[in-house]
Amino acid sequence: MTTQADLDLASHKVVHDExxxxxxxxxxxxxxxxxxxxxxxxAIFIIFMIVAPPFREAASLAxxxxxxxxxxxxxxxxALLMIGGEFDLSAGVAVTFSSLAASMLAYNLHLSLWAGAGxxxxxxxxxxxxxxxxxMKTKIPSFLITLSSFFxxxxxxxxxxxxxxxxxxxxxxxxxxxxxxxxxxxxxxxxVFGVQVKITVLWxxxxxxxxxxxxxxxxxxxxxxxxxxxxDSARAVGVPVTKVKIGLFxxxxxxxxxxxxxxxxxxxxxxxxxxxxxxxxxxxAAVVGGCLLTGGYGTAIGAAIGAxxxxxxxxxxxYAGWDPDWFKFFxxxxxxxxxxxxxxxxxxxxxx
Amino acid sequence: MTATVERPEHDAPSGGNxxxxxxxxxxxxxxxxxxxxxxxxxxxxxEVTGILGDNGxxxxxxxxxxxGLHQQTEGDLLVDGESTKFVSPGDALGKGIAxxxxxxxVVPLMPVWRNFFLGQELRKSSFPYSLxxxxxxxxxxxxxxxxxxxLPDVDAPIGSLSGGQRQCVAIARAVFFGARVLILDEPxxxxxxxxxxxxxxxxxxxxxxxxxxxxxxxxPHHAYMVGDHFVLLNRGRxxxxxxxxxxxxxxxxxxxxxxxxxxxxxHELGRKSA
Numbered sequence: 296m297t298t299q300a301d302l303d304l305a306s307h308k309v310v311h312d313e314x315x316x317x318x319x320x321x322x323x324x325x326x327x328x329x330x331x332x333x334x335x336x337x338a339i340f341i342i343f344m345i346v347a348p349p350f351r352e353a354a355s356l357a358x359x360x361x362x363x364x365x366x367x368x369x370x371x372x373x374a375l376l377m378i379g380g381e382f383d384l385s386a387g388v389a390v391t392f393s394s395l396a397a398s399m400l401a402y403n404l405h406l407s408l409w410a411g412a413g414x415x416x417x418x419x420x421x422x423x424x425x426x427x428x429x430x431m432k433t434k435i436p437s438f439l440i441t442l443s444s445f446f447x448x449x450x451x452x453x454x455x456x457x458x459x460x461x462x463x464x465x466x467x468x469x470x471x472x473x474x475x476x477x478x479x480x481x482x483x484x485x486x487v488f489g490v491q492v493k494i495t496v497l498w499x500x501x502x503x504x505x506x507x508x509x510x511x512x513x514x515x516x517x518x519x520x521x522x523x524x525x526x527d528s529a530r531a532v533g534v535p536v537t538k539v540k541i542g543l544f545x546x547x548x549x550x551x552x553x554x555x556x557x558x559x560x561x562x563x564x565x566x567x568x569x570x571x572x573x574x575x576x577x578x579x580a581a582v583v584g585g586c587l588l589t590g591g592y593g594t595a596i597g598a599a600i601g602a603x604x605x606x607x608x609x610x611x612x613x614y615a616g617w618d619p620d621w622f623k624f625f626x627x628x629x630x631x632x633x634x635x636x637x638x639x640x641x642x643x644x645x646x647x
Numbered sequence: 648m649t650a651t652v653e654r655p656e657h658d659a660p661s662g663g664n665x666x667x668x669x670x671x672x673x674x675x676x677x678x679x680x681x682x683x684x685x686x687x688x689x690x691x692x693x694e695v696t697g698i699l700g701d702n703g704x705x706x707x708x709x710x711x712x713x714x715g716l717h718q719q720t721e722g723d724l725l726v727d728g729e730s731t732k733f734v735s736p737g738d739a740l741g742k743g744i745a746x747x748x749x750x751x752x753v754v755p756l757m758p759v760w761r762n763f764f765l766g767q768e769l770r771k772s773s774f775p776y777s778l779x780x781x782x783x784x785x786x787x788x789x790x791x792x793x794x795x796x797x798l799p800d801v802d803a804p805i806g807s808l809s810g811g812q813r814q815c816v817a818i819a820r821a822v823f824f825g826a827r828v829l830i831l832d833e834p835x836x837x838x839x840x841x842x843x844x845x846x847x848x849x850x851x852x853x854x855x856x857x858x859x860x861x862x863x864x865x866x867p868h869h870a871y872m873v874g875d876h877f878v879l880l881n882r883g884r885x886x887x888x889x890x891x892x893x894x895x896x897x898x899x900x901x902x903x904x905x906x907x908x909x910x911x912x913x914h915e916l917g918r919k920s921a
Contacts, residue, residue: 512777514768517757521765524754531752533737533766591756 328585329597331636335583335629336604343607347615353490355614360492363606364499365554367599369573370580371502372543372550374598375510377581379543380523380590381430381437385422385445386547387573392448393419393555394565395456398465401473408473412559416552422448423548427541449571456567465565474560481553482561495557499599502550506595519543524591579626580605583633585640592641604629665728666691667828667859668713668744673722675708682708683883686722689876690828690859695850697874698863699903704880706863710830713861714746715739745826749833751817755806759798760787762805763820790823791816794852796845811842815849828859835869847873867900879903 343350350359369386376383383389393415401411426444430437453463460466468474484491510516518539521529530536559565582588583604584597608625612618666689675683683705690696700706711717712724715733723730726742733739736746753762760783769779769786787801796815798808805813814834821829831850835843850873854860864870870877877894879887879902887894887902894902 508777512780514770514778517761517765517768517778520757520761521754524756528750528752528754529765531736531748587756591754 328592328594328637328641329600330585331633331640332584332597332600332604335633335636336600336607339604339607339611343611343615347611349614350611353488355610357487357490357492357496359603359606359610360496361606362609363599363603364493364495365557366573366576366580366605367499367602368495368502368554369547369550369577370584370598370602371499371506371595372547373574373577374581374584374586374593374595375506375519376543376547377578377586377588378510378523378590378593379519379540380526381427381540381543382441382578383426383544383547384438384441384574385426385448386441386551386577387570387575388445388448388452389419389422389548389551389570390555390558390573391452391565391567391570392422393552394559395452395465395555395567397556398468398559398565399456399459401471402466402468403459408468408471408477408559410473412473412477412556415555416549419548419552419555420545423545423551424541426548427544430544431537431540445574452567452570463567465567467563468559469563477556478560481556481559498553499602503595503599510595515539515542520591522590576605576626579630582637583630585637587641601633666725667727668861669723669725669728670713670719671723671725673712673719673724675705675712675717676720681883683712683719683880684721686878686880686885687888688878688885690861691876692827692859693854693857694875695854695860695862695873697870697877698861698880699865699867699870699877699899700880701865701903703882705883706865706880707832708883709880710746710832710861710863713739714744714830740826743825743827744830745821745824745828746830747814747817747821747832747834749836751813753805753813753817756804758802759805759808759816760784760801763787763790763801763816763823767824786823790819794819794822794849796849809842810838811845814838814846818846818849818853822853822856822858826858828861829853830861830863832863833865834862835864835866843869865903867896867903871896871899 349355369390373383373386396418397408397411397415399411400406400414401408404411406414422444426437426441429435429440433440456463456465480494482494484493486492508516510519518529518534521532521534522536522539526536580601581593581598582601584594584599584601586593586597605626608629609622612622612625668688668690670686670688673683673686673688674681686705686709688696688698688709698706698709708717712719715736715738718732718734724732726744731742733742739746754765757765760780764783764787769783770776771779784801788798791798791801794815796812796819798812798816805816808816818829818831818834834846834850838846847869850860850862854873854875862870862874871891875891877887877889877891877899878885879899
C-alpha cells in the first residue's frame, strides 16, 4: 500500500483551479449550517433588548447564559449523535438518572460524593452503551430503542428513589465528604465584573469548542459525518461504524452525567420525576442550530446557538413580563421557523 | 505502485507474464443453486478485461469472489501466480485488488476531499495530530488531475458532482490507495453518453498507467471501446473468452444478446438485420 510515502505534502498548499473564482467570504458564511440560527439568535436578542428592559442588565445575561448552558452541554452531545444519524430520546431522564444514582449511592453506601459520582458515571455510560449496542445489533431505529429506554429510565428513577429513600426526592447530601470540591467543579458561581456567572457556562463553551474541533479536525469527526451521511458507504471504506455510533451514544450519556452532577451539586436534593420532556429541548437546540434530522450534517456551534436561543426565550419572556405559559408556544414557533429557514439555506447551499 | 511481475508463465494465452489475478475453473454454489461454474479468467497488468453478461449471468457473484466478499466453492483463485483464498474484502485490498461498486461508497453530503480520504485520513505529524486538511485537499486535486479530471472545487459536497465525476473520484481513490487491480462494477450503467465517455477515458488512462482493470458491464459497445480481452458469461457459465483481435463488435453484441435470439427478434420486428 502506498500512502504517506507518495504524498507531496511539502507545500501544504491548496491548489486552486484557475477556472473557479474564489467564492466570496459572504457566500461562504451564508451557507454554513448554523447561519440560520445565528441570524435568529441576533433577531431574538434585539427584540428582547427592546421589549424587556430588565433583559439589558448584565446580571440578566448571566442568567440567560446559565439557562442556556445546562441545555447546551446536552445539546452538544445530542447534536453529535444526530450528525451521526441517530436519536436519543432518553437523554432528558438520563440526566436525572445520573444525579439520583450519584446521590443515593453515596448516601446509602456511605461513600464520598466523588465515589458516588464515579459510580454514576459508570452507570450512565452503561446506559449509553446499552442504547447504542441495541440500535446497532437489532438495526431497529434509535427512535424506538431510546423511546423504550426513556420510559424504562423514567420508571427506574421514580421507583428506585421511592424504594430507597421512601420519598420522591433524594436526601440532603451537602454535609457529606466531597461536597465542597464537587460544588466547585460542577456548580459554583464566579465573579465577572460584579456579575455572578455559573461555571456551567464555561463548561458549555468548552464542550462546544472541543466538539467542534473533534468534528472538523480529527479522524473521528470525519467518521461521525460519514456514519450519519451514509453508514453503508462508510463501512465499505473501512470506518468502524458500530464503534463510532456506540461511542456517540456514550458521549450523550457522558454529557447527561455531567449535567446530572450539576443538578446534584447545585440543588443538593434531586427530584426523581424531573427531566422528562427535556430531551425535546436538546433536540430542538440541535435542529435549530442546523443539524439535519437524517444525519450527516450540522455543527456543535449551531447547537450552542440553539441552546442560547432557548435560554433567551426562557428568561426573556419573564423579563418582558409576559405570561410564561407562552414559552412553549414560542419554542414551537421558533422550531418551525428554524427548520424552514435551515431548509431554505441548505437548498441555496446545494445550488452553489 | 504497479509491481509488474517478472516470472515467466508456462501456458499464458496472452502476454508472457504471470497474470495479476487468475481464476481457474472457479465455481460458486449457494445451497442448491449453482451461480457460477468453470470460470477461467486472467487479469494482466496494463490490460482491460471486459466481463460481459446479461442480468443474472453471474457477474456480481464473480466480482464478489475476486473482491473477497464471498469465497468460491470450487476452483482456484491465483494472485501473482499463487493460490489464494480471500477471507474478507480487506484481504483482497491488502493484495492490491480494489473494487469500485455501483453505489461507489461515497457519502453525498461530505466534501470531495473528505470522501477521498475517508477511512484513511492524513494527520499532521505533531500534537494534537489534527487532520491535515490542506494536504488532503491538494492531494485530491492532483490525483484527480493526474487522471484528467478537473474539479472546480474539492470542498463541494460529492453529491453535487455528476455521476461520471463521482465514479472517477471513486476510481482515483482506489488507485491512490495502492490498488493494482481495479474491479469496476458497471461503472457506465447509470450514465449518459458523455459521462460514460469520461469514465471510459479514465479506464484507458488507468490501463496505460499499468493497472489491471476488470470492467464489468452489460454494454458491449462500451466493453469493445476499452477492452483488450473479453469474457462473456451466460447463466453462470463462460460462453466466450477471446482477445480484442479475435472478435468484432457485431459478433460480441450478437453473442451477448444470445446470437440466434437476436436474429429472431430482428425478424419478428420486421427489420432487416444489420
